[in-house]
Amino acid sequence: MDRSVRITQLGNAGGFSGACITLVEAEVGKCCLRQWPHSHPTQQRLDWIHRNLLHAGVNGCPVPVPIRTCHGDTFVRFRDRFWELSPWMPGSADYETTPNLPRLLNAIQKLAEFHRSTAQVQLEFGPSANVKSRVEQLASSQTLMTSIEDAALNHTFPPIVRLYNELHRCREWFPHCLQELSQTIDRPLVLQPVIRDIWHDHILFTGNEVSGIVDFGAMQLDHVSLDLARLLGSLVGDPDDPDWLAALEHYCSYRPLLNYEIEVIRLLDQSAVLLSSLNWLRWIVLEKREYEDWQAVQRRIDILGQRLVRLSGQATG
DSSP: OOTTOEEEEEETTTOSSOOEEEEEEETTEEEEEEEOOSSSOOHHHHHHHHHHHHHHHHTTOOOOOOOOOTTSOSOEEETTEEEEEEEOOOSBOOTTTSOOHHHHHHHHHHHHHHHHHHTTTOOEEEOOHHHHHHHHHHHTHHHHHHHHHHHHHTOSSHHHHHHHHHHHHTTTHHHHHHHHHHTTTTOOEEEEEEOSOOSGGGEEEETTEEEEEOOOTTOEEEOTHHHHHHHHHHHTOOTTSHHHHHHHHHHHHHSOOOHHHHHHHHHHHHHHHHHHHHHHHIIIIISOOOOSOHHHHHHHHHHHHHHHHHHHTSOOO
């Protein structure tokens, strides 16, 4: 092995996808070696993800474009796992500690540019699979809340107890979101490749400029409102905040949205806060999942708790 090459194992790098990340440093630069988990994605799906990243990269989007092998492949299969190599994206995921409007607008602009690019790869028209899934989850949420109540309130991990209590205070939002989202379940939308898991930990900044967007394992064909709800919910957190409106207006200057599409963003954000909180409770209390980084788990739970506090202070109308 070339002694000038330095390998740093980063494990899951604070994420929950099950992927293992390795930083490879050589004279030619830094690269990210990603080992995908057994469970996902399929070869066909990973090929589709890479096709979108390659196209976005050509159009100037700051994404980790896969490096091809000598045979022209963008990933390899070794020991029953898929492996990929891409440039190490520069910058820091530090929006949470140093937020400002120029950073927010730049992040939303890069998302709009990514969406304009991936729409050239695949574009369809139909109902949103994620809206349908949200409606199904919301319909069964009260039963799940009841089933985990005792175990959650008596859990030894204090953040779980706090999260359940905050979620219980927001219980009237479940039927409200169910009713509102149900009205859009069959409404045709423009469907295209979207990131889905885009939040402040996956946006890298150098100064006020976005220098990298990372982690595309959750990509799916759906409506851009999913990405906007996820990103704005993470960076702003309150649909009534003036920065939320400013960001949406900036996005629309690059990729216009209809009024009903903008309303779907708000509904997806509200339902995501409720269902993400409920899912974390289910995973830990009922399924008793183990995590490599419990500090990262607590951070995610604390963020959801803060969003629930804001939600409980709003009237459902």
